[in-house]
């Protein structure tokens with residue numbers, strides 16, 4: 001694909017043809033505020049916050065939907081641009097609760113960030129009272145439509161990324177909202193609880209039920225299935241308090257299913273989890289060391305002929321673990337009786 005060069009705020013920027021004006025600005029380190037844009041989703045142009053002025057083009061186009069063209073002259077901070085952005089964000093704030101201090105998204109909220117960037121310190125418009133009840137039916141996250149800024153990132157995520165289509169935008173004007181088919185509860189919908197919409201919500205409208213900010217993060221791999229999604233575990237006091245998909249994970253590129261996103265902390269910290277081998281003695285399981293357990297198993301293996309042995313590996317284990325399992329069967333037990341549980 002050929003390169004094109006345009007100027008943004010007087011700076012020459014070269015990008016691949018097909019890039020949008022927003023992508024060109026981001027590539028050059030020029031900040032354009034956005035609320036409905038996500039690099040994971042198709043351009044939408046709904047929030048009108050990323051508008052720019054382009055010489056010899058009428059109006060103020062949204063930079064996220066405007067293709068960059070060679071020779072284009074873009075201005076991102078003119079008075080007209082600032083006025084439109086200011087008004088768009090003021091309208092959102094008028095429709096948004098002011099309980100930021102107790103919101104789980106506080107300090108990670110993109111509306112806070114954009115309002116601060118635009119220097120909005122007070123609202124000229126009257127505040128709208130909360131009018132929606134909160135949908136708490138999903139076991140892992142809540143949907144508070146009073147905090148929703150109608151960016152449609154969640155609904156687009158559910159159809160473009162997850163390909164479920166459990167939610168969509170319904171109604172118009174003040175009644176516009178994120179809704180399930182038939183306007184029922186999330187729990188009663190076809191939602192798979194993957195939480196991908198929660199991960200893409202820029203504000204606290206879709207928020208996990210349990211969330212504490214971590215003090216450090218650790219990269220790990222989900223052990224629930226053979227896809228091997230890369231996780232970023234948020235840790236606080238040696239406990240997992242959050243899980244997010246690793247955008248650099250080659251298998252999942254930041255995405256997770258319900259098990260990886262919401263099913264890790266409970267089993268890692270479960271008091272019922274086996275943390276040492278158990279050997280049955282006199283009809284009762286007793287704790288043993290790994291050496292004792294391995295010696296016992298090795299002794300039992302050697303009492304059978306190779307053709308009497310079989311190894312069943314696991315579709316929930318990693319490729320590497322499955323490789324080792326078949327190697328162990330063939331090279332150590334001298335049997336070709338190897339299978340796995342993928343067909344259950």
Ligand code: SF4
Pocket residue numbers: 157158162164165166167190191192193194195196197198
């Ligand atoms: S949790 Fe997943 S399936 Fe459910 S609404 Fe969100 S994106 Fe769609």
Ligand code: SF4
Pocket residue numbers: 147148149150151152153154155178197200201202203205206
């Ligand atoms: S719930 Fe969040 S992601 Fe969905 S439209 Fe509202 S603000 Fe946007």
Ligand code: SF4
Pocket residue numbers: 222223224225226227228229252256257258259260261
């Ligand atoms: S997050 Fe889901 S798909 Fe990914 S490895 Fe875990 S269980 Fe498999």
